Amino acid sequence: MRFYKAILVGLLIVCAIHAGVFAQTTSCEEQLSAAAAEFEAGRFYGIPSMLKPCIDNGFTREQRQRAFLLLTQAYLLLDDPIGADNSYLEVLRANPEFLADTARDQIDVVYLSKRFTAAPIFSISGRLGGNFSPISVISTINSSGEQGVDNKYRLRFGWQAAVGVDWHLSERIAVTAELNYAFTSYKKDQVKFNKDLEQFIDKQNWLSVPLGVKYSFFVREKIRPYVFGGYAFNFLFSDKGQIQISKRDQGEGSLDESSPDLSFNAYRTKLNTSLFLGLGAKYKVGIDFLFAEMRYNAGLTNMVKPTSTYGSSSPAVEYGHVDDYFRINNFSISVGYVKPLYKPRKVKRVKTKSVLKGIKQQEK
Amino acid sequence: MMKVRRLYVWLFVTTLVTCASCETDGPDDYKNYFIKYYGGDGNQEAKDFVVNDDGTIIMLGTSFETFENQEFTRLYLVKTDAEGNQLWAKKLGTTLEQAQDVELITAGPDAGKLVILSNVKKNSSDSIAIRLMVVSQDGDSIKSKLFNQLESQRARSITSLADGGYYVVGNTTDTDAALNTDLPLGVVDVDDELVIKFESDWNNNSFYQIGRSSIASGMKIFQVGGEFYYAGYWDAIELPGGINESNFFFRKFTNDPSSVSTLYVGNKSENEFLTSIVKSFAGGYLAVGTKVATSKSIVAAKINSSFSAAGSMQNVLQDAESINVASSGSGGYWIVGNQIGVGNVRDIVLISIDADGNVNSSRAIVKFGATNNDDVASSVYELPTGDVLILGTMELVNQRKMALIKVKSNGSF
Numbered sequence: 001m002r003f004y005k006a007i008l009v010g011l012l013i014v015c016a017i018h019a020g021v022f023a024q025t026t027s028c029e030e031q032l033s034a035a036a037a038e039f040e041a042g043r044f045y046g047i048p049s050m051l052k053p054c055i056d057n058g059f060t061r062e063q064r065q066r067a068f069l070l071l072t073q074a075y076l077l078l079d080d081p082i083g084a085d086n087s088y089l090e091v092l093r094a095n096p097e098f099l100a101d102t103a104r105d106q107i108d109v110v111y112l113s114k115r116f117t118a119a120p121i122f123s124i125s126g127r128l129g130g131n132f133s134p135i136s137v138i139s140t141i142n143s144s145g146e147q148g149v150d151n152k153y154r155l156r157f158g159w160q161a162a163v164g165v166d167w168h169l170s171e172r173i174a175v176t177a178e179l180n181y182a183f184t185s186y187k188k189d190q191v192k193f194n195k196d197l198e199q200f201i202d203k204q205n206w207l208s209v210p211l212g213v214k215y216s217f218f219v220r221e222k223i224r225p226y227v228f229g230g231y232a233f234n235f236l237f238s239d240k241g242q243i244q245i246s247k248r249d250q251g252e253g254s255l256d257e258s259s260p261d262l263s264f265n266a267y268r269t270k271l272n273t274s275l276f277l278g279l280g281a282k283y284k285v286g287i288d289f290l291f292a293e294m295r296y297n298a299g300l301t302n303m304v305k306p307t308s309t310y311g312s313s314s315p316a317v318e319y320g321h322v323d324d325y326f327r328i329n330n331f332s333i334s335v336g337y338v339k340p341l342y343k344p345r346k347v348k349r350v351k352t353k354s355v356l357k358g359i360k361q362q363e364k
Numbered sequence: 365m366m367k368v369r370r371l372y373v374w375l376f377v378t379t380l381v382t383c384a385s386c387e388t389d390g391p392d393d394y395k396n397y398f399i400k401y402y403g404g405d406g407n408q409e410a411k412d413f414v415v416n417d418d419g420t421i422i423m424l425g426t427s428f429e430t431f432e433n434q435e436f437t438r439l440y441l442v443k444t445d446a447e448g449n450q451l452w453a454k455k456l457g458t459t460l461e462q463a464q465d466v467e468l469i470t471a472g473p474d475a476g477k478l479v480i481l482s483n484v485k486k487n488s489s490d491s492i493a494i495r496l497m498v499v500s501q502d503g504d505s506i507k508s509k510l511f512n513q514l515e516s517q518r519a520r521s522i523t524s525l526a527d528g529g530y531y532v533v534g535n536t537t538d539t540d541a542a543l544n545t546d547l548p549l550g551v552v553d554v555d556d557e558l559v560i561k562f563e564s565d566w567n568n569n570s571f572y573q574i575g576r577s578s579i580a581s582g583m584k585i586f587q588v589g590g591e592f593y594y595a596g597y598w599d600a601i602e603l604p605g606g607i608n609e610s611n612f613f614f615r616k617f618t619n620d621p622s623s624v625s626t627l628y629v630g631n632k633s634e635n636e637f638l639t640s641i642v643k644s645f646a647g648g649y650l651a652v653g654t655k656v657a658t659s660k661s662i663v664a665a666k667i668n669s670s671f672s673a674a675g676s677m678q679n680v681l682q683d684a685e686s687i688n689v690a691s692s693g694s695g696g697y698w699i700v701g702n703q704i705g706v707g708n709v710r711d712i713v714l715i716s717i718d719a720d721g722n723v724n725s726s727r728a729i730v731k732f733g734a735t736n737n738d739d740v741a742s743s744v745y746e747l748p749t750g751d752v753l754i755l756g757t758m759e760l761v762n763q764r765k766m767a768l769i770k771v772k773s774n775g776s777f
Contacts, residue, residue: 193404249405
């Protein structure tokens with residue numbers, strides 16, 4: 001009984017809060033309409049005080065944008081440039097991607113808007129996804145002396161997570177840097193000694209720093225495709241392999257034996273580099289973005305040390321396993337979140353040519 | 365705009381650097397790391413190899429195969445190029461055959477071909493016969509001959525002679541009591557030395573059984589002009605104050621190896637078994653073997669060029685067994701053996717010996733083998749380049765395969 005009472009009380013509290021918020025929102029909307037009516041009536045002086053309570057505590061982001069735009073217009077008409085500037089900066093804080101439009105806004109607001117931008121200088125992002133790693137063989141190395149040893153590399157799935165930062169050089173172009181953790185894997189099947197099958201599963205853990213350039217399209221749309229490319233430094237901090245040998249003799253069954261996980265760190269190049277290309281799309285959510293992208297990393301470095309897996313006591317000696325010289329590539333698909341660090345500010349060089357163009361187009 | 369222009373320049377430079385740094389061609393280093401395995405169904409155990417003047421290598425081993433719970437053993441012959449790439453692999457002989465030795469025929473109608481020595485298990489019992497087989501450089505059997513004149517005989521090595529004939533040495537358990545009258549009371553006569561001379565006509569042969577010991581075996585004969593130098597081990601009491609224990613022996617003969625004076629090397633109270641002997645480029649010989657006491661160790665002794673004087677027996681490596689020895693262009697020698705580890709698991713060892721017959725302290729002993737696998741050496745040879753080829757048998761988890769290893773003269777890959 002006490003339990004049900006508690007639920008009921010909780011529901012009442014939630015309803016009360018919701019009603020309060022709704023009432024406040026409604027009243028602030030009414031207040032905003034009243035202020036707009038005052039503006040239409042030419043009574044500008046009272047508008048700031050009318051809007052202040054809701055500016056301080058109550059407007060939604062969208063209402064805040066409309067309120068400060070109204071104030072910007074009022075201050076322009078009151079010949080208060082400082083007030084207009086400050087109000088327009090608040091418009092941009094409410095909606096960093098706000099653009100004054102000659103068709104919708106007063107021409108002096110449009111001109112004023114050209115003196116400001118909220119374009120982010122940096123964006124931060126995080127992403128998560130899956131990958132697989134095709135292998136490019138540089139030199140085939142067989143421990144078996146027989147000719148025509150059949151080697152086949154097979155794909156295995158891995159995953160990756162990254163955090164990154166974009167440095168926006170312009171609205172469309174950004175220089176990007178990331179810190180990327182990736183788990184990658186591949187499998188090599190080798191048939192030797194007549195029909196024996198050696199299956200080698202190699203698993204890598206990487207820390208990568210991809211540095212690149214990103215170019216975005218449709219920068220005002222809800223969905224913004226982009227392409228990117230660059231150069232990555234990939235530090236291999238762990239490599240483990242497992243070898244399974246299936247001895248398959250004529251007239252006999254298969255005799256299978258597996259190794260435990262063996263460290264291949266000693267046989268790998270630690271610092272690898274790659275070239276990457278990719279494409280993706282950002283979807284605007286509020287003032288941030290969700291994104292999905294795919295990228296292809298073309299490995300540039302021979303991942304195997306010149307010794308391969310040879311040594312006096314090594315996988316070559318214990319299991320007969322020898323690695324080819326190869327480069328590891330990677331195809332990944334990720335989804336993530338971008339938070340642009342908007343910075344409303346005055347621009348150094350004001351360009352107003354586009355305003356006139358807009359007016360002319362409108363006249364036509 | 366400046367920033368974007370700088371970016372384009374950066375992109376251009378990066379692309380150039382990237383293209384230049386892409387490794388599309390591998391280094392050839394892997395060719396230096398030379399361990400190659402050979403075999404097919406079943407297990408293959410290496411025995412001996414021959415390096416031709418053109419650099420090609422012919423390896424002899426035994427293939428062990430099981431079919432319907434019955435094990436068959438056949439000769440396994442592999443030819444590779446100088447880089448170890450297999451040119452062909454063939455199985456030869458009967459299904460009860462074990463490889464022992466392969467030699468390049470140096471004279472006679474079959475010069476340039478190979479003679480293979482094998483021990484053939486007789487069907488009736490544990491007895492063994494000896495087979496000689498002449499094969500072409502393509503591995504085709506040309507002719508073979510079975511020596512089965514005793515109840516059981518085991519061959520150790522074959523020597524191709526200047527007249528086109530062959531000497532085969534080994535031992536026989538078909539002991540001749542008349543030869544062993546001076547054995548101390550209670551000592552069992554286990555085997556006699558056996559020296560077989562095959563004439564160049566391939567059909568005629570003669571053999572010598574040499575007794576006066578409990579255990580004995582001929583290991584190798586060298587032809588030096590009109591003489592033959594013969595080495596082996598036996599446990600006859602020849603050393604003053606000695607007991608019935610095995611030593612290396614060295615003899616010189618012209619026709620009959622049984623009635624000549626004998627040179628002995630060995631400790632009076634320990635068993636030393638000769639495993640291999642080689643003639644150095646300087647003219648002397650190095651004999652290597654295994655000393656068996658509470659543990660095994662590799663021992664070596666230098667013999668002079670006329671087979672008339674021997675140096676003292678040198679301890680080479682403790683907890684190890686000797687397998688084979690090769691001469692080095694440096695005037696020294698290479699010994700291959702097996703280091704015996706925990707649980708009697710063995711690893712292949714390569715030991716450099718200087719011209720005086722001592723272990724070369726400036727070169728580390730090189731070891732090959734996995735901790736839990738039984739890996740054993742079979743033969744060793746120094747190439748004209750100074751690189752060293754080692755033939756062995758490596759255990760690869762669930763099978764045994766013939767392994768050819770090439771290292772530089774400093775023992776590294």
